[in-house]
Amino acid sequence: MPRYAFRIEYHGGPFCGWQRQAGQPSVQQAVEEALARLEPGEHRIAAAGRTDAGVHATGQVAHADLAKAWEPFRLAQALNWHLKPAPVAVTDCARVAEDFHARFSAVERRYLFRMVARRAPVTHDRGLVWQVPNLPDVDAMREGAAHLIGRHDFTTFRSAMCQADSPVKMLDEISIAEVDYPGGCEIRFTLRARSFLHNQVRSIVGTLERVGAGSWRPEDVAAALEARTRAACGPVSPPDGLYLTGVGYPEEPFG
The missing domain is CATH 3.30.70.660 (Pseudouridine synthase I, catalytic domain, C-terminal subdomain)
Known part of the structure; x- marks a missing residue:
């Protein structure tokens, strides 16, 4: 399965933080649900930092494995379409090696x-x-x-x-x-x-x-x-x- 890295920005105000929490909106959930609209099924993404409730990002990095080989620019644009109207945007996207990990590869x-x-x-x-x-x-x-x-x-x-x-x-x-x-x-x-x-x-x-x-x-x-x-x-x-x-x-x- 091809792996993709995403650079993500968001306004943290409406969210309980990056990480999924039952019954509360999170940035992770918003991105995963956008991915599910592109490729039906359950998606789990990993991020470089688990920002808290109300904290913002201009350069968060996350990665996900997808079934289809996407052209990165088109993948970013499609995700941004499905992220509306949440204050979340994918500002860059790249295909990365299978051993790349947004959190554990970060220095x-x-x-x-x-x-x-x-x-x-x-x-x-x-x-x-x-x-x-x-x-x-x-x-x-x-x-x-x-x-x-x-x-x-x-x-x-x-x-x-x-x-x-x-x-x-x-x-x-x-x-x-x-x-x-x-x-x-x-x-x-x-x-x-x-x-x-x-x-x-x-x-x-x-x-x-x-x-x-x-x-x-x-x-x-x-x-x-x-x-x-x-x-x-x-x-x-x-x-x-x-x-x-x-x-x-x-x-x-x-x-």
Whole structure:
């Protein structure tokens, strides 16, 4: 059976997350049902990241085995037709080797978190950013974030429900940029690692927000990391501003 990889973007607001859950709409279910309209029968797809409820993606990667040999462009277009009106789109498609696996072949995940600091309510970006009323101290947040880069035990920054075998992860990058935003400022957090723990990104951003607001000192981030207990973590940020933006592989499947 030919195997296909898909690059998928979606607005996470209407969904319980990527993964199928009984009685709740998921992105996985939407894509699998679209596949079933092309090739009748049960389909199961695997994705690089199991994003949570309300989390978005611009570069999720998933794969599926199909009975028919499709031309990738036509397959993507057909899926997009059947995905309507769900806020899900296949932006690229490629035939891949039988041993390609969207999750287990991945060597890097990239996330973006968008925070908007302004007093006026956001309108066009409602549900797509985390809005805070005051401009945070971005330099202090960068100083706090520096303590988290590298290989650490991230027990403090993972959900109590995390199923990962080990809390030890290598965090390759946390960069924080300021971008002009009407009536305020947008702060963009970019995080890059081979893999992440459940709620790790939102836990880190929520903690750094406390640093930016002046409630924490930058060195308090290092103390929280060293504590290796969930109780030491700052508040978990809402999912609205989080995006899975890309997945890296030893060989790029989309050319």
